[in-house]
Amino acid sequence: MFEAMPCDLAFQGVDDAGVLDRVTAAARAQNAHCARELAAIGELYARRAPDDDADRFNWAVDGHENVVAEVAAALGISRGRASGRLHYAIALRERLPRVAEVFAQGRIDFRLMAAVVYRTELIEDPELIARLDAAVARHAPKWMRLSGPKMAERIDMWVARIDPAGVRVPGMRSQDRRVEIGPISPGLAEISARVHPTDAAAVDRALDALADSVCRNDSRTKAQRRADAMGAMAAGLTVLRCDCGSPDCPAPQRPPGTNVMVHVLAEPAAVAGEACAPALLPGFGPLPTGSLRDLAGVAKTKPLSVPPDRAETGYRPSTALAEFVRFRDLTCRFPGCDAPADVCDIDHTVPFPLGPTHPSKLR
Incomplete structure (x- = not known):
């Protein structure tokens, strides 16, 4: 039955690199196909639901609902799903045409496009949304590797830069800060806190430092050690007691630093x-x-300098270059990894010495 498969689905004689090429080509084609579908829906809306009909407010069903019904019937989907697609189609056509172009090229997927639409909806000024559209379209393909939260973070930064009032993040409300502690089951309690983000980042780093202070034979998971570190912090300890049971445990000889640094x-x-x-x-x-x-x-402030556009001679990047790369990337560059860049190793994109120690070739 497989002899009649189209040639692009037959892999006989195709090496591993060729198969990967087909994976990426198919993904881009899928993205472009979705973009064309939304573009067609947007065109249908422009034809069927004009805003200049003076009598439209007296209609029981307006042009928008008619288009939703037509799309639902044509695609064989529910009204809710059709309405969602129309929502994205209108946003791409009327607010984000540059993002729509990148989407049509297959360089971003539906997930990223939807995040951009949602996180830019509060911007009302046409000039500002046009500036944001151009900026996001330029950078969005590089965000494909990011997880959902990191993707939202990048979009929000551009929104905040162009129109601070349009960020889907509430302003600081000091009166809402609190810590709540209570039992949840026999032998377990829950701690919930709403604090300044810088304090949260500092606590997060401190918990990691304590959790990593035990030896490799400790039986607990990282999550369990972080939970136990809360008690150690409350007791003023600088190390977490290791449960390996060995009298020669090296953990007490290597306590973590007591200072926690948070970068802004x-x-x-x-x-x-x-x-x-x-x-x-x-x-x-x-x-x-x-x-x-x-x-x-x-806080202590330190200027971040942009390194010169020339490669360094050594294998290891200088302190200034490493600092620039970490603040440029913010997180691990592996797709979906949210590990902070300052706890990751910097590596060459192309192995040294064939690959230079240059900002564009480091990650």
Whole structure:
């Protein structure tokens, strides 16, 4: 039965690289096909649901609902799903034409397109949405490897940069800060906290440091050790007691550092209070302007320099180059990995010495 398969589904004589090429080509074709479908739905809407009909407010069913019904019938899907597709089609056609072009080229998928539409909906000024459309279209293909939260973080940063009022992140509400502790089952309790994002990042790093202070023979998972580290922090301990049971356990000889460093990225003018450009706390998204002002008064600031456009001679990047690469990438570059870049090793895209130690060739 498989002898009659189309040639593009037959893999006989195709090497592994060729199969991977087909995977990527099929993915791009699928993205482009979805974009064409939404473009057609958008065209149908433009023809069937004009906004200039003075009598439309007296209709029981308007043009929008008619298009939804037609799309649902044509595709054999529910009204809800058809309405969702029309929503994206209108957004791409009327608000995000540059993003629509990138989508039609197959360079981004439906997931990323939908995130862009949702996270930019609060921008109302046509000039601002046009600027955002151009910026996001330029950068979006590089966001394909990101997880959902990291993808939202990148989109929100561009929204905050162009129209701070359009970010789908509430401003800081100090009165909402709280910590709640209570039992959830025999032998277990739950701690829930709503704190400043910088404090949350510091606690996260401190828990990791304590959890990693045991030896490799500890029987607990990383999640369990982080939970146990809460008690160790409350007791003022700098190491977590290892449960390996060995009298020669090396863990007590290598306590973690007691200082926790949290990085926040911001434009110099924003740090100086001369502009309202957003700041970014990696892993937590844009910071409200008030938070940045508070931090600028007490935190140590350090300019991040852009390295020269020439390769370094050694295998290991200099401190300045490594710092630039980590702040540029923010997270691990492997698709879907959210590990912070400052705990990842920097590697050459092309193995050294064939690949130079240059910002564009490091990740």
